[in-house]
Amino acid sequence: MHIASCVWQEKKKQAAAAAATMGSVSSGDWAARKAALVAMLAAAGGVVNCCVSFVVFSVLDVLDMVLCVVYKLVDYAVESEWKPCYCAAAGADARVLVPAEAAAAGPKVVRLSSSAQVGGCGPNRKRVQLEDVSDTLFVRPSLLADATTKKKQAGGGGPPRAPPLTVAIAEVIRGKTDRAEPPSPPARPCWSDCDCKVCHAWSAAGPGSASHLYVHVQAPPPRQPRVGEVVEDVVFIHGFISSSVFWTETVFPAFSAAARGRYRMFAVDLLGFGRSPKPADSLYTMREHVEMIERSVLQRYRIGSFHVVAHSLGSVLALALAVKYPDAVKSLTLLAPPYFPVPKEESGAATQYVMRQVAPRRVWPPIAFGASMACWYEHVSRTICLTICRHHRVWDRLFRIFTRNRMRTFLIEAFMCHTHNAAWHTLHNIICGSAARMDAYLDVVSDQLSCKVALFHGRDDELLPVECTLAAGKRVPRARVTVYDRKDHITIIVGQEKLFAAELEAIWRSAAD
DSSP states (O other): OHHHHHHHHHHHHHHHHHHHHHHHHHTTOHHHHHHHHHHHHHHHHHHHHHHHHHHHHHHHHHHHHHHHHHHHHHHHHHHSSOOOOTTOOOOTTOOOOOOHHHHHHOSOOOOOOTTOOSSOOSTTOOOOOGGGSOGGGTOOOOHHHHHHHHHHIIIIIOSOOOOOSOOOOOGGGTTOSOOSSOOOOOSSOOTTSOOSHHHHGGGGSOTTGGGSOOEEEEOOOSOOOOTTOOOEEEEEEOOTTOOTHHHHTTTGGGSOHHHHHHEEEEEEOOTTBTTSOOOTTOOOOHHHHHHHHIIIIIITTTOSSEEEEEETHHHHHHHHHHHHSTTTEEEEEEESOOOOOOOGGGGGGHHHHHHHHHOOOOSSSHHHHHHHHHHHOHHHHHHHHHHHTTTHHHHHHHHHHHHTTOSOOHHHHHHHOBOHHHHHHHIIIIIITTTTTHHHHHHHHHHTOOSEEEEEEETTOSSSOTHHHHHHHHHSTTOEEEEETTOOTTTTTTTOHHHHHHHHHHHHHHHHO
16 A cells, blocks of 8 residues: 555665664764654654645545536536536547557547547647647546555556556547637636736737737836947746746846846746736647747747746746757756656656656645645645635735735735636646656757756755756756755745846856857
8 A cells, every 4th residue: 555655665764764873872972862863753754744644635535526526516507517627527429539649659648529630720620739738637546546556566567657548538628729829818717716907807908918928028228228238138937826926026126237237038927827818728738838938028029039047837948948949048047947857667657757746645845735736636726726816815915914014925926816727737738748858858958059057946945856956957967056055946036036136147147258
């Protein structure tokens, strides 16, 4: 069983820690005794974490199934239509539409209604690029099922395999297909999504509003340029469940006057986040995110060359941009990139491996607990969005009241202005779905790009371990790797804005030399 193997691993760690310090302990060294005690307590805490996690996530497995039925009933009552989900069974007329080349490539399978088609050029023929959709959207085994699988593998069942290609087809992706133009905005948001001016202003902005992201532009003030002076462009890409304010409220005000006069800075709200469009019929794939950045920034502002600064999930999109525009990128700065090298024995199910690393189904630390609920449970995560994101204005008021306006609340807008549909698909299709691409991206950056590469990470990051950045640094030998002590996933920026702004200015200057 999963819990048994987990407890065994923790006991093994405990025994190893005790053995490592036993020699010093016998000599009466108090420091060694204290270290041994701390190691034993940590191992015991790990065992407790495993046991509690097993109970909690087993309950969440059941709760998610119950919520599936509840949301179907509420959706039908409020919006007069059944909304399919990734745990829904297919209809009797459904069929698997998987080309032979896709079957050979691995577990990239999508669910379609039988009315949808793969390929074609006519107006009624729709297609989905299978490699854009991660199998983790619909292959998320329960804790007990996962434990059974691991037990079979431990007993000689072989390495993990990709999910089978005979996945049942459902209508969940009906309409979420390739399109020449972005979708038309809906008349109103889903009942469980926020409809405030910040979250949904894009749908009321008139024709074409859904075709571009919201972009905050900080340009040099108009003045007579000096001889030989060239204004350079910088694109900032935020991370998961965040927005452009993560940059505009932190490092943007911290830049020197010289930097503000030399660089034109673009901070985007990714598709589905912040003030950008949140189409209900989007799958939020890598291709869609990158194309929207191209259309909204590179093409709209006629950018020929640029620096890129990205945080967390945005690092994956930044790498995709760099690979697509190798001659245009002047420097590449990545903060806490979600790079998990996939072991050879896990290569058959790389997306599943990355999902387990990002969301380990543990109640501690809290950030891992939150990531696990957001990643493994479609309907539990929708409930979280309903509670937090739909009512972010209430949370903002409460925060202001309890802190008496002594603290800035920009992070509430940064972390709470998104829809469940956008967060769910982006998490799976970008972080998990890019598992098999990251090595290739980093190899292209290493071998084919000549731009400056800088990697930053907080040593206390409990969401993405510092090993992610260290592994990326090994993949790109010329990259400058910086690890900040006593900094985590957020405080790598927040709290040391001036220091990091100075770091960025130094990187951009060195790229021009």
